[in-house]
Amino acid sequence: MAELSATGSSAQTQRSWYKRNEIAVTPWLFLLPGMIFFAVYVIIPIFQSVWISFHEWDGLGEKTWVGTANYERLLFDDRKFVTSFWNNVKWLFLFLLAIPMGLMISLFLNQTVRGIRFYKAMFFFPFVISQVVVGLVFSWFYLPREGLLNAILGFFGFGSVNILGDPDLATYGIIAAGLWPQTAYCMILYLTGLNAVDPEQIEAARLDGAKGHRMLWHVVLPQLKPATFIAFVVTIIGALRSFDFIAVMTNGGPFGTTRVLSFYMFEESLSEFGFRMGYGAAIAVVLFFIMLFFIAYFLLSMYQDEREARR
Amino acid sequence: MFPTPIEKTSRSWQLTYQSLLPVALIVWLLPLIAVATFSIKPETDFAQGNYWGLPSSFELFTNYGKVFFESDMKRYMLNSVLITVPTVIGAVALSCMTGFALGIYRFRGNLAIFFLFIAGNFVPFQILMVPVRDLTVSMGLYDTKIGLILFHVAFQTGFCTLFMRNFIRALPYELIEAARVEGIAEWRIFWFVVVPLMKPAIAALSVLIFTFIWNDYFWAVVLTQGPDAQPVTAGITSFNSQFRAAYHLMSAGSIVAALPPVIMFFIMQRHFIAGLTLGAVK
Numbered sequence: 001m002a003e004l005s006a007t008g009s010s011a012q013t014q015r016s017w018y019k020r021n022e023i024a025v026t027p028w029l030f031l032l033p034g035m036i037f038f039a040v041y042v043i044i045p046i047f048q049s050v051w052i053s054f055h056e057w058d059g060l061g062e063k064t065w066v067g068t069a070n071y072e073r074l075l076f077d078d079r080k081f082v083t084s085f086w087n088n089v090k091w092l093f094l095f096l097l098a099i100p101m102g103l104m105i106s107l108f109l110n111q112t113v114r115g116i117r118f119y120k121a122m123f124f125f126p127f128v129i130s131q132v133v134v135g136l137v138f139s140w141f142y143l144p145r146e147g148l149l150n151a152i153l154g155f156f157g158f159g160s161v162n163i164l165g166d167p168d169l170a171t172y173g174i175i176a177a178g179l180w181p182q183t184a185y186c187m188i189l190y191l192t193g194l195n196a197v198d199p200e201q202i203e204a205a206r207l208d209g210a211k212g213h214r215m216l217w218h219v220v221l222p223q224l225k226p227a228t229f230i231a232f233v234v235t236i237i238g239a240l241r242s243f244d245f246i247a248v249m250t251n252g253g254p255f256g257t258t259r260v261l262s263f264y265m266f267e268e269s270l271s272e273f274g275f276r277m278g279y280g281a282a283i284a285v286v287l288f289f290i291m292l293f294f295i296a297y298f299l300l301s302m303y304q305d306e307r308e309a310r311r
Numbered sequence: 312m313f314p315t316p317i318e319k320t321s322r323s324w325q326l327t328y329q330s331l332l333p334v335a336l337i338v339w340l341l342p343l344i345a346v347a348t349f350s351i352k353p354e355t356d357f358a359q360g361n362y363w364g365l366p367s368s369f370e371l372f373t374n375y376g377k378v379f380f381e382s383d384m385k386r387y388m389l390n391s392v393l394i395t396v397p398t399v400i401g402a403v404a405l406s407c408m409t410g411f412a413l414g415i416y417r418f419r420g421n422l423a424i425f426f427l428f429i430a431g432n433f434v435p436f437q438i439l440m441v442p443v444r445d446l447t448v449s450m451g452l453y454d455t456k457i458g459l460i461l462f463h464v465a466f467q468t469g470f471c472t473l474f475m476r477n478f479i480r481a482l483p484y485e486l487i488e489a490a491r492v493e494g495i496a497e498w499r500i501f502w503f504v505v506v507p508l509m510k511p512a513i514a515a516l517s518v519l520i521f522t523f524i525w526n527d528y529f530w531a532v533v534l535t536q537g538p539d540a541q542p543v544t545a546g547i548t549s550f551n552s553q554f555r556a557a558y559h560l561m562s563a564g565s566i567v568a569a570l571p572p573v574i575m576f577f578i579m580q581r582h583f584i585a586g587l588t589l590g591a592v593k
Contacts, residue, residue, distance in 0.1 A: 031408070195592070
C-alpha cells in the first residue's frame with residue numbers, strides 16, 4: 001500500500017514537472033527528430049570532410065595523415081583544379097543572366113489576355129524537368145549531324161558547329177542549357193513579384209510622365225527587390241551546384257575543359273582510377289568556402305529582415 | 312499594372328502581341344519539341360538521315376512500348392516512386408514539427424537553430440558526399456532505397472523547416488494563446504490547431520519536394536548502383552547505353568523519365584508556384 005502511493009506520488013511530481021515546464025520543453029521535443037537527422041547527415045559530415053581532407057584515403061583502408069599536402073597540391077600543382085575553378089567563375093557570372101532574362105520574359109507575359117495562364121505555365125515548366133533530361137535534350141539539340149540547332153544554322157546558310165566537342169565552346173553550351181530552366185525559375189519569381197506591385201504607385205508615376213525603362217528602373221524594380229533577392233540566391237546556389245549537366249552532357253570533356261569543382265571532386269573521389277577521397281574532400285572544402293562566402297551574405301540579409309519583422 | 316495592360320494600347324500592338332506569344336513559346340520550347348518529334352519517329356528515318364522532315368510513319372506506341380517492355384525503365388520508375396514518396400512524407404512530417412517549434416516558441420537559440428537549418432540547405436553536396444557515402448556503407452544501406460531516403464529526408468528537412476517556420480509565423484498567434492488559456496496540452500495544440508491550418512503549406516511542400524527528389528541525380532549515383540535501387544535519373548544513363556544512338560528510343564525514354572514531375576506540376580500548379588515563390592513578395 002505504501003509502495004503504491006509512493007509510485008503514485010512520484011508519477012504525480014513527474015507529470016507536474018512536465019506540466020510546469022511544458023512550454024520550455026515542448027519545442028525541444030518537437031525539434032529533436034529533425035535536428036538529429038540534420039546533424040547526422042548534414043552538419044557533422046561537413047566537419048568530417050574537413051578532417052578527411054587532411055588525409056590520404058582510398059575510402060576503405062586506413063587514413064594516412066598528410067597535413068596540408070592535399071591543399072598544397074590543389075592550389076599550386078594541379079592544372080585540372082585551375083580549369084575547374086575558372087569554369088566555376090564562368091558559371092557564376094553567366095548564370096546570373098537568368099535574372100535579367102527571367103525579368104524580361106515576365107514583363108512580356110505580365111498581361112491579362114486570353115490563355116495567358118497557359119503561356120505562363122508552358123514557359124515555366126522546363127524548370128520542373130530533371131536536369132539530367134534537360135542535359136540530354138540539349139546535347140541532342142547540339143548534335144553536329146542530327147541536332148536541330150545545326151539544322152537551323154544550315155537553313156540560314158551557316159556551317160555546322162559541334163558545340164560540345166569544341167573545347168572553347170563546350171562550357172558555354174552547357175551553361176546555355178542550364179540557363180533554360182533557371183530563367184524559367186526567375187521568371188516565375190518576377191511574375192509573382194509583379195503581381196504584388198502597388199498599382200497606385202504606378203499610376204502616380206505615370207501621371208508624372210514616367211514610362212518605359214525609367215518606370216521599370218525607378219518605380220517597379222525597387223518593389224521587386226524581394227523577388228530579385230531570391231532569384232539571386234537560387235541562381236548563385238544553382239551555378240555552384242552545376243553537376244548534373246556536366247556529367248550528362250560532356251562528362252568533363254572534351255580534354256577536361258568543362259570540369260567544374262563539383263564535378264572534379266566527384267571524379268577524384270569515385271573515379272575508375274581509384275578512390276582518392278582525401279583529395280576529393282579537399283576540393284569539396286574549397287568549394288564549400290566559396291559557397292560559405294555567399295551563404296554568409298544570404299543569412300545576413302535574412303537576419304536583418306528578421307529583426308525588422310520583430311520591431 | 313506594369314507594363315501597360317495590352318487592352319490600353321494601340322490595336323496594331325495588340326495584334327502583334329497576340330501573334331508574338333505562340334511564336335515566342337515555340338522558340339522557347341524548341342529543344343523539347345525536337346525531342347518530342349524524335350520520340351515518335353521510326354528507326355528508318357534516322358538511318359536515312361531524315362532527321363527534321365516529317366516522320367515517315369507515326370511510331371509513338373511502338374517506341375514508348377519498347378521503352379516500357381524491353382528495358383529496365385519500369386523498374387527505375389518504380390524505384391523513383393518508392394524513393395520519392397517516403398521522402399516527401401518523412402521530410403514534411405519532420406519539418407511540420409521543427410517548423411512548429413521554431414515558429415511558435417520563443418527560447419534561447421531559436422534563431423540560431425533556424426539559421427543552421429537554412430545554412431545547411433545551401434551547402435554544396437560535395438562536402439557531404441564522402442562522409443555520407445561512408446556512413447551509408449557502414450550501415451549496410453549502400454545501394455538500397457532506404458539509404459537514399461534517409462539522406463534525402465535529412466537534407467530536405469533544412470529547406471522544409473525554412474518553409475514551415477515562416478508559414479507558421481504568419482498564422483494568427485491569438486489562436487495558440489486562446490488554446491493555452493483553455494488549458495489544452497501543447498502537443499494537442501500542434502495536432503488539432505496548427506496542423507489543420509498548415510494544409511496549404513503541406514500541399515505546396517509536398518509537390519516541391521516530390522519534384523526535387525524525383526529529379527535528384529547526384530545522390531542517386533553516389534549512393535546506389537544498378538537497377539535494384541537506382542531511380543530513373545540515374546537509370547536513364549544505362550538505358551541510353553543499351554540503346555546507344557537509337558535516338559527515337561532515347562528520346563522516348565527521357566520523356567518518360569521527366570513526365571511524373573511535369574504531370575504533378577500541371578495538376579498542382581497553384582500550390583507548386585506558391586511554394587517556389589515563397590518570400591518573393593513581402
